[in-house]
Amino acid sequence: MTVHEFKPDLAPPTSARGVVGWLKYNLFNGPVNSIFTLLLIYLVIPPLLSAFQWIFIDADFIGDSRDACTSDGACWVFISSRFEQLIYGFYPSEERWRVNIVFVSFALIIAGLIWPKTPQKTKLAIFSLVIYPIIVFYLLIGDSFGLAKVDTHQWGGLMLTLTLAVVGIVAALPFGILLALGRRSDMPIIRSFSTIYIEFWRAVPLITVLFMASVMLPLFVGSEVDFDKLMRALIGIIMFQSAYMAEVIRGGLQAIPKGQYEAGEALGLNYWQSTGLIILPQALKITIPSIVNTFIALFKDTSLVLIIGLFDLLAIGQSALADPAWLGFSTEMYVFVAFVFWVFCFGMSRYSVYLENKLHTGH
Amino acid sequence: MTNSAASETKPEVVIELKQMNKWYGDFHVLKELNLTVTKGEKIVVCGPSGSGKSTMIRCINRLEEHQAGQIIVSGTELTEDLKAINEVRSHVGMCFQHFNLFPHLTVLQNCCLAPIWVKKIPQAEAEKIAMKFLERVKIPEQADKYPGQLSGGQQQRVAIARSLCMNPEIMLFDEPTSALDPEMVREVLDVMVELAEEGMTMICVTHEMGFAKQVADRVIFMDRGEIIEENVPTEFFDNPQSDRTKLFLSQILNH
Ligand SMILES: Nc1ncnc2c1ncn2[C@@H]1O[C@H](COP(=O)(O)OP(=O)(O)OP(=O)(O)O)[C@@H](O)[C@H]1O
Ligand SMILES: [Mg+2]
Secondary structure: OOOOOOOOOOOOOOOOOHHHHHHHHHOOOOHHHHHHHHHHHHHHHHHHHHHHHHHHHOOEOOOOOHHHOOOOOOEOHHHHHHHHHHHHOOOOHHHHHHHHHHHHHHHHHHHHHHOOOOOOHHHHHHHHHHHHHHHHHHHHHOOOOOOOOOOHHHOOHHHHHHHHHHHHHHHHHHHHHHHHHHHOOOOHHHHHHHHHHHHHHHOOOHHHHHHHHHHOHHHHHOOOOOOOHHHHHHHHHHHHHHHHHHHHHHHHHHOOOHHHHHHHHHOOOOHHHHHHHHHHHHHHHHHHHHHHHHHHHHHHHHHHHHHHOOOEHHHHHHHHHOOHHHOOOHHHHHHHHHHHHHHHHHHHHHHHHHHHHHHOOOO | OOHHHHHHOOOOEEEEEEEEEEEEOOEEEEEEEEEEEEOOOEEEEEOOOOOOHHHHHHHHOOOOOOOEEEEEEOOEEOOOOHHHHHHHHHHEEEEOOOOOOOOOOOHHHHHHHHHHHOOOOOHHHHHHHHHHHHHHOOOHHHOOOOHHHOOHHHHHHHHHHHHHOOOOOEEEEEOOOOOOOHHHHHHHHHHHHHHHHOOOEEEEEOOOHHHHHHHOOEEEEEEOOEEEEEEOHHHHHHOOOOHHHHHHHHHHHOO
8 A cells, every 4th residue: 555645735826927918818819809909999098088188188277267268178267166165065164164174084984994904993983973973963053162053054065965975874774774674574563664664765756755855844743843954855865765775685684594593593692683693794795785886876866955955066066057157167067076976986886895805704 | 321320310301392283384294292302312313304303303492383282491391482482592502404604703703602692701701612612523723714614514513613602401403414525424423422422412313324323312213294213223223113114214224
C-alpha cells in the first residue's frame, strides 16, 4: 500500500493581463463583440461629447444677470442667481444659518452611520432617530429658545424636498414593517385591518392622496385644529408610502423558509423575538434593493407636493422660469434640478449595493 | 441498558402521550397514540414516508397542535396555554432535517441567541457556554463562520450545539442525517451517540438502523398515523411481530 502525498496549498495565480489584454478580452473578443463595442462607441460618444461641450466648454459661469450669457452653451449664471432660493425656498435670509446647521449635522450623521468603523453606532442611530428630529424641529421652526419663528409655508427648495423625503422614508419603514407583519398575522382583525389599509392606499395615486390630505384631513379631524400644510403633506406621504413599503417587506417575509420560524419556536423565542432577531433581519436583507427602489421613487415623488401649494426644489425651479428677466433658460434649470435629484438617488442606490455586499454571508 | 436503574426505583416519566390524536383538516394523521418515555431513555422512531413520524415528534414541543388526548412533558400538560408551551419548550431541544440554522448569524451567535434572549444570560457567559458545546460537537474553530460557509455535517453539529446551549432535558431529532452526504452522516451520528451515552433522553426519527441498534432502548414503528410495533432493538430487528414491520424492514435493509 502506498501512502498518498497530499499536495501543499498554493496561492491562487494572479491574473496579470494588463489594459490591452483586458480590452481585447472584454471588448473585442470575437467579431460580434467587436461590432457591438464599435456600435456603442458610435452611438454614445458623440452625444456625450456635445453634452459635455454644452455643459462645460461653451458655458457661462460668472456674472449676475442674463447679460453674462454670451456663449452658445449653458448659462449657469441663471442657477447661481437663484441658488439660495433653490436651496432654502423662502426661508428668511438672516435665519438660513439654522438650515445650514441641519444640513451639516445631517450629512455628518449619515456619514457616521455609513462609515463601518464608527464607534457606538447603535447609540448614534438611536440619537438620530429619537433626539435629533426634535432638535431639528425646534431649530427649523423656531419660536422658542430665542429663535424667531419660521412658518413652514416659508420652507422650500431642496430643504423641503429633503424634509419630505427623509421623514417619509424614516417613518414609512417601521409602519410598513408593522403592516406587513399584520397582513400575515393569525389574528383576523389585525390581518383584515392591514390588508384593507394596504389595498386602499396602494390603489390611489399619490397626487390624490396629497390632495385628500390637504383638503379632506381637516374635515376628519375638525377645523378647530389648524393643521400645518406641510404636516398634512407628510401624513399623506407616510400613509401612502407605508402601504408600498409593507408590500415590499411582505415579499421578503414570504421568502423566509418555515424552518426559520420553527427553529426559533423550538428554542423558546417568542413571536417578537423570533420576528425581530431571526425573520426581519433576513427579510429586510433580501428586500434591500426593492426597499431602496421605493425610497428612490418616493424621493422623486415628493415633487408632487406642488399641487397642494408647497414649493419643493422642482417647484422653485419652475417658478424661476416665469421670471421675465430669465425667459428662455428652462433647459439649464431642468438640468440642474435633475442633477440634484440624480445625486441623491444615485447615492442611495450605491449605498444599497454596498449594504447588500456587506450583509452577504455565503449561500 | 435501562434495567439497572429500573430495578431500584420507578423511573421518572418525562414524556407521556395518552390517546393522542391529530388531524390536518379532515385528514386523521395521528391516531390514538400512546407512548411513555422515561428519563434517559433513547427511542428511535421509524416507518414509511408519510406515516406521521415528524408530526408526532413536532407535537411534543408544540410545533404542531394536537386535537384530542393528552401530551405531558416533564410534568406539564401541553394546552393552548402559552406559559405551558414555553415551559415545555424550555425542557425540549430539537434538531431538524434541514438544520434550520440562522444564516444571517455566525455559528457562535446562532448558539448564543436563545440563551441571551430567552434565559437572559449575559452575553459573555452565553458565549462561554456556546464554546463549550461547540467543542463537544468538535467544531470550536468554526465559531466565527456563517452557516453558509460550513458543510452539511458541520451545520447539523452546530444545530445540535445550539439546542444543547439551552440545557434541555429531552432532545428530539427529526431525520438529522437524511439531508447529508453519506460521508458526513458518521460525524453527526458520533455526536448523537456521545449525547446518548451521557444520559440524554432522546427521541430520534431516523432510518439509520446501525444507530438504532447501538443506542436505542426501544424502537417504534409507525404506519398511517399509528404505532404498529414497539420493542427493544434486538427483538425489533430479529423478530418483528407484524407483517407491516417485516415488509418495511425488508425494504430498508435490502436497500
Ligand atoms: N401541514 C400539513 N398539512 C396537511 N397535511 C400534512 C401537513 N404536514 C404533513 N401532512 C401530511 O401528514 C402526513 C404525515 O406527515 P409527516 O411529515 O409526519 O410524515 P413522516 O412520517 O415524517 O414522513 P417522512 O418520512 O416523509 O418525513 C403525510 O401524509 C403528510 O402529507
Ligand atoms: Mg418527516
